[in-house]
Amino acid sequence: MARVQGAFLPFLYPCLETSPLHLGRGARLLYRNKATRRYQSTDSTIHEQAPPDHPLSSHLNPPPTDYGRTIFADKATLTLSAGSGGHGCISFLREKYIEAGPANGGNGGSGGSIYIQAVRGETSLHKLARRSLLRAGRGKNGQGKSKGGQRGEDVLVQVPVGTVVREISRHDPVAEEEENRRMEAGSEEGAEVDTKGTWRRDKWMLYPSSTPSEYATSKFPPLPRPRKSNLTLAQLEPPISLDLSEPMEKPMLLAAGAMGGLGNPHFVTTSNQRPKFATKGEGGMSITLELELKLLADVGFVGMPNAGKSTLLRALSRSKARVGDWAFTTLQPNIGTMVLDNNHGRAQVQANRASGEPRTQISIADIPGLIPNAHMDKGLGLGFLRHVERAHVLAFVVDLSAGDAIDSLNTLWNELGEFETLKGMETNMETESRIVDWKPLGSSRSSASARDGAVARNEENIIIEPSGSRSLPELPMAPISSKPWFVVATKADLEGTQENFANLQAYLDALANGTVKHPSKRKNVWKGPLAAIPVSAIRGEGVERIPEWTVGLLDD
Numbered sequence: 001m002a003r004v005q006g007a008f009l010p011f012l013y014p015c016l017e018t019s020p021l022h023l024g025r026g027a028r029l030l031y032r033n034k035a036t037r038r039y040q041s042t043d044s045t046i047h048e049q050a051p052p053d054h055p056l057s058s059h060l061n062p063p064p065t066d067y068g069r070t071i072f073a074d075k076a077t078l079t080l081s082a083g084s085g086g087h088g089c090i091s092f093l094r095e096k097y098i099e100a101g102p103a104n105g106g107n108g109g110s111g112g113s114i115y116i117q118a119v120r121g122e123t124s125l126h127k128l129a130r131r132s133l134l135r136a137g138r139g140k141n142g143q144g145k146s147k148g149g150q151r152g153e154d155v156l157v158q159v160p161v162g163t164v165v166r167e168i169s170r171h172d173p174v175a176e177e178e179e180n181r182r183m184e185a186g187s188e189e190g191a192e193v194d195t196k197g198t199w200r201r202d203k204w205m206l207y208p209s210s211t212p213s214e215y216a217t218s219k220f221p222p223l224p225r226p227r228k229s230n231l232t233l234a235q236l237e238p239p240i241s242l243d244l245s246e247p248m249e250k251p252m253l254l255a256a257g258a259m260g261g262l263g264n265p266h267f268v269t270t271s272n273q274r275p276k277f278a279t280k281g282e283g284g285m286s287i288t289l290e291l292e293l294k295l296l297a298d299v300g301f302v303g304m305p306n307a308g309k310s311t312l313l314r315a316l317s318r319s320k321a322r323v324g325d326w327a328f329t330t331l332q333p334n335i336g337t338m339v340l341d342n343n344h345g346r347a348q349v350q351a352n353r354a355s356g357e358p359r360t361q362i363s364i365a366d367i368p369g370l371i372p373n374a375h376m377d378k379g380l381g382l383g384f385l386r387h388v389e390r391a392h393v394l395a396f397v398v399d400l401s402a403g404d405a406i407d408s409l410n411t412l413w414n415e416l417g418e419f420e421t422l423k424g425m426e427t428n429m430e431t432e433s434r435i436v437d438w439k440p441l442g443s444s445r446s447s448a449s450a451r452d453g454a455v456a457r458n459e460e461n462i463i464i465e466p467s468g469s470r471s472l473p474e475l476p477m478a479p480i481s482s483k484p485w486f487v488v489a490t491k492a493d494l495e496g497t498q499e500n501f502a503n504l505q506a507y508l509d510a511l512a513n514g515t516v517k518h519p520s521k522r523k524n525v526w527k528g529p530l531a532a533i534p535v536s537a538i539r540g541e542g543v544e545r546i547p548e549w550t551v552g553l554l555d556d
């Protein structure tokens with residue numbers, strides 16, 4: 001590898017550094033503002049140990065190498081596989097003086113089911129996105145002495161509140177078997193399906209010590225109908241489409257485990273008292289789901305690059321978002337959680353007026369910066385606004401030391417307005433493409449039914465297209481301009497920022513009075529109290545007003 005200039009090394013290759021922080025242990029813990037006194041270090045030698053290029057290194061002014069990557073995903077595609085049933089057992093009673101006792105094989109246990117539950121405390125789908133396949137346990141096989149097999153283990157999928165679940169496809173062996181039987185019965189015009197005497201490897205269990213010749217001669221009864229567990233009644237109707245916007249007390253069943261096979265006592269007849277066969281367990285169903293987080297955070301930060309969004313997030317939460325004195329330090333959204341407590345570890349419970357449940361924390365999304373013409377794909381584009389779009393409240397982070405704050409605010413609003421326009425156009429195009437449904441001559445019926453995921457019979461073959469295998473439509477969202485918002489004016493500690501702040505405040509007052517036009521140039525804008533909160537995130541000053549104001553907006 002070519003040698004890299006020493007000065008760039010810590011920035012480009014943090015992992016190559018011997019000491020990640022250049023700092024002593026005390027420096028890592030130093031946390032100096034009064035609102036966050038809890039983490040303050042007791043190490044008095046701290047400033048002597050800090051290197052000259054980061055003389056005041058702390059949680060809020062960290063060197064660029066001191067950061068933790070947020071592992072975060074707002075989408076996940078997941079295949080859930082319910083447990084298959086255990087096989088039935090072939091066994092006979094054996095006791096003293098009873099040489100050839102009656103059949104006593106137990107039934108197989110049923111497979112594990114899959115449940116889903118929306119819970120508070122989860123903020124991301126990354127754990128599920130990483131797994132991609134979740135399997136419930138298989139039922140155990142039945143045993144001799146009429147012992148039934150054990151049930152398979154259930155799986156509980158816990159997702160954050162605000163997750164939307166949509167089904168992409170499913171494979172249900174029991175339903176398919178039933179469909180096959182129905183089609184066969186239909187083709188023979190109501191004649192009873194005769195499966196007598198046939199042996200199917202996937203359905204029948206055979207007595208281990210029997211010889212092949214015995215099977216060639218032995219008679220099999222008609223195959224029992226595929227069995228479904230009682231739990232399937234509680235199963236959701238396909239295709240699954242859920243909007244889990246409230247925390248759930250009890251889990252909801254997504255896929256019930258399959259039934260176990262029947263033991264050999266089920267096949268005792270007058271002609272065959274000692275049947276040497278049992279049935280295998282049913283196959284478990286599998287469902288492929290798309291999970292998407294509809295609500296990401298309570299507050300979303302919108303600001304230009306280098307405005308101080310990540311520093312503000314660090315000041316409000318224990319986030320380790322990367323901070324650097326250059327544009328586009330943040331390349332991926334950071335989600336932080338601000339605990340509403342009284343600085344002594346006791347939760348300051350605030351009633352959430354909408355649902356009446358207590359609010360103990362606020363989640364914050366910090367996204368990469370926006371620059372003028374971001375909607376023309378300048379900078380990092382507008383893709384990240386997807387995350388802000390899903391916040392309840394927007395906080396515009398404006399740097400008071402970087403030119404006119406009003407101009408910055410207007411630029412940001414302009415980009416949000418353009419984002420909404422682009423989205424509206426996209427939605428219209430999508431709707432149009434759905435309305436115009438091209439059908440080739442003479443195949444109108446087949447294409448219509450294929451759209452619905454039904455069975456489409458072409459001339460030569462049958463196409464079974466899983467419903468929703470095409471890309472799913474975008475989630476409907478409230479327009480950005482209708483969200484409550486406020487401004488956080490940062491870097492208020494720097495010289496000569498007072499005047500800039502005063503102008504900004506006057507502008508917001510004029511906006512609230514209606515003397516100035518809304519900067520987004522949209523119609524249905526949010527009309528509420530507008531505030532500009534001056535803070536110095538790097539010193540942790542003034543930030544305590546942010547949770548207060550946010551809670552007020554969230555509850556209104």
Ligand SMILES: Nc1nc2c(ncn2[C@@H]2O[C@H](COP(=O)(O)OP(=O)(O)OP(=O)(O)O)[C@@H](O)[C@H]2O)c(=O)[nH]1
Nearest residue numbers: 305306307308309310311324328329330369537538
């Ligand atoms: N003086 C002063 N400097 C600040 C303040 N807040 C942030 N900074 C500095 O501003 C620079 C940029 O801060 P970041 O938090 O990385 O800014 P950002 O908005 O996240 O930037 P991007 O992620 O690139 O969009 C850093 O050098 C911070 O130390 C503040 O309140 N006062």
Ligand SMILES: [Mg+2]
Nearest residue numbers: 309310329330
């Ligand atoms: Mg940042």
